[in-house]
Amino acid sequence: MIKKHSTILLTTAVLLTSLAHATAKKTAGEPEMVFQIAPYESLLNKDIQRGDKNSEAFKKIKKDWGRSSPIPLYRLKVVTFSYVDFNGKQHQNGECVVMDAVAPRVLTIFKELYKRQFPIHQAKRIEFFGADDDRSIDANNSSSYNARTNIGDSSYPSMHAYGLAIDINPVQNPFHSFKNDAAKKQGIRQTKPAAGSEQYINRRRARNDKLPGLAEGIIDIFDNNGFNTWGGDWNDPIDWQHFQTSRALANLLTVMSPQDAEVFFEMHAETPALMRTFPAKETLLIDLYQENPEKFMAIFIANPSLFSLSDKDQAIRSINKQWEKIA
Numbered sequence: 001m002i003k004k005h006s007t008i009l010l011t012t013a014v015l016l017t018s019l020a021h022a023t024a025k026k027t028a029g030e031p032e033m034v035f036q037i038a039p040y041e042s043l044l045n046k047d048i049q050r051g052d053k054n055s056e057a058f059k060k061i062k063k064d065w066g067r068s069s070p071i072p073l074y075r076l077k078v079v080t081f082s083y084v085d086f087n088g089k090q091h092q093n094g095e096c097v098v099m100d101a102v103a104p105r106v107l108t109i110f111k112e113l114y115k116r117q118f119p120i121h122q123a124k125r126i127e128f129f130g131a132d133d134d135r136s137i138d139a140n141n142s143s144s145y146n147a148r149t150n151i152g153d154s155s156y157p158s159m160h161a162y163g164l165a166i167d168i169n170p171v172q173n174p175f176h177s178f179k180n181d182a183a184k185k186q187g188i189r190q191t192k193p194a195a196g197s198e199q200y201i202n203r204r205r206a207r208n209d210k211l212p213g214l215a216e217g218i219i220d221i222f223d224n225n226g227f228n229t230w231g232g233d234w235n236d237p238i239d240w241q242h243f244q245t246s247r248a249l250a251n252l253l254t255v256m257s258p259q260d261a262e263v264f265f266e267m268h269a270e271t272p273a274l275m276r277t278f279p280a281k282e283t284l285l286i287d288l289y290q291e292n293p294e295k296f297m298a299i300f301i302a303n304p305s306l307f308s309l310s311d312k313d314q315a316i317r318s319i320n321k322q323w324e325k326i327a
Contacts, residue, residue: 033082034092035111037103040076040145044127054128061131069147070157071254076145077103081110083120086212094123097145099163101253101261102245105225105269106144106166112221119213121169133160137170137241138193152177152237162254165244166227171196172206172213177237203232203240215240226269228276247280255286260297267300273308277315284316288323295326 048059065073081094098106113120121140129135136143145163150156159165167173174196176189191197200206206214219230222243229246231239245253249268252275253261268274278285285307289296299322300307306322309315 032092033114034080035082035107035114036080037077037107038080039074040078040097041073043078044073047127057130058127061127064131065147068149068157068161070161071099071163075100075254075258076163078125079103079106079110081107081123082114083110083123084114084117085121086119088117088119091122094120094142095125096123096143096166097125097163098166099253099261100258101256101265102164102226104262105227105265109166109221109225109227112225113218116218116221118218119169121171121213134192137167137175138195140169140171140193140195142166142168142170142241151175159244159247159250162250164250164253165242166222167241168215168218168243169213170241172200172211173215173232173240173242174200175231175237175239175241176201177239200240215243223272224269226265228272246275246278248278248282248285249275251280252285252289255290257293260289260293263297264300267304271304271308273310274304275307277307277309277312279312282312284319288319295323298326299323 044058044062048055048062062073076097077100079096079098080092081096082090082092083094084090094110096106096110120142123142124136126133126136126143126146129139129141131146131148133146133148136146144160144166146158146160148158148161150158160167170193175192191201199211200214203214203216207216215230215232219232222228222230227243227245229244231237231242231244245268249265253265256264285296299319303322306315306318309318
């Protein structure tokens with residue numbers, strides 16, 4: 001039984017990978033489009049070896065990330081994509097660094113954004129801004145991976161540190177929060193970047209004015225591709241630019257092999273309820289996967305509904321029962 005499911009897993013993973021690495025073909029009368037996936041670490045190493053003004057800074061960033069990143073750099077992919085800016089000009093150099101498991105779906109996201117002609121100001125890797133999030137958002141830069149801690153609580157990694165969060169057009173979709181407890185008592189919020197504080201805080205007015213680049217118009221694209229959490233739904237902070245997966249899913253994908261993680265995330269994207277039952281601190285799935293990865297994936301492929309039960313305790317009992325059935 002396990003051998004059969006292993007074959008299914010391998011076939012599915014190969015198919016997903018081959019589809020994801022295809023570059024969009026140019027048709028008559030259309031400008032050339034670029035949509036592709038490549039290993040990130042090798043690209044970063046080439047930038048370091050180039051010997052230009054960024055090389056030393058990139059070398060230091062890589063060393064820092066090696067100590068602080070919750071995933072190894074070889075688990076990251078760079079998604080290169082075409083996009084249109086706010087003047088309607090096409091660019092072929094958009095880059096987004098994400099965990100390998102989600103790269104095919106992120107490629108789909110940017111293809112859909114391009115198809116809708118959704119404007120993006122720019123999309124450069126965070127190291128071009130010294131891995132400084134403030135510098136990146138001040139430049140209205142759309143980005144993903146950055147091995148930093150969570151804003152507001154530095155005791156755990158940001159979802160960006162897993163390559164499982166994407167920020168889109170920070171000026172048009174700013175970060176809005178209370179700076180501290182005193183500010184919260186006074187009802188005084190801060191907005192980052194400052195350029196987003198005038199036109200884009202009143203979201204109803206911004207939508208009514210049909211301002212371009214607003215995240216509200218692309219929630220469905222991210223949701224349909226596994227990024228089910230939008231920071232615009234939060235109360236504090238409100239982070240309109242931010243899309244991510246759940247932390248429970250991030251923790252599980254991190255311990256999985258790249259092949260298993262890609263298959264699991266693909267199923268998650270097709271089944272939005274998958275993993276929503278499990279809080280970030282729940283370690284059952286991680287423990288079972290680490291005990292026997294092949295057995296875990298066999299159960300998952302045969303019974304994906306077990307991972308999407310609305311009652312957490314029932315889900316845990318059902319998964320444990322299936323675990324005991326398979327030798």
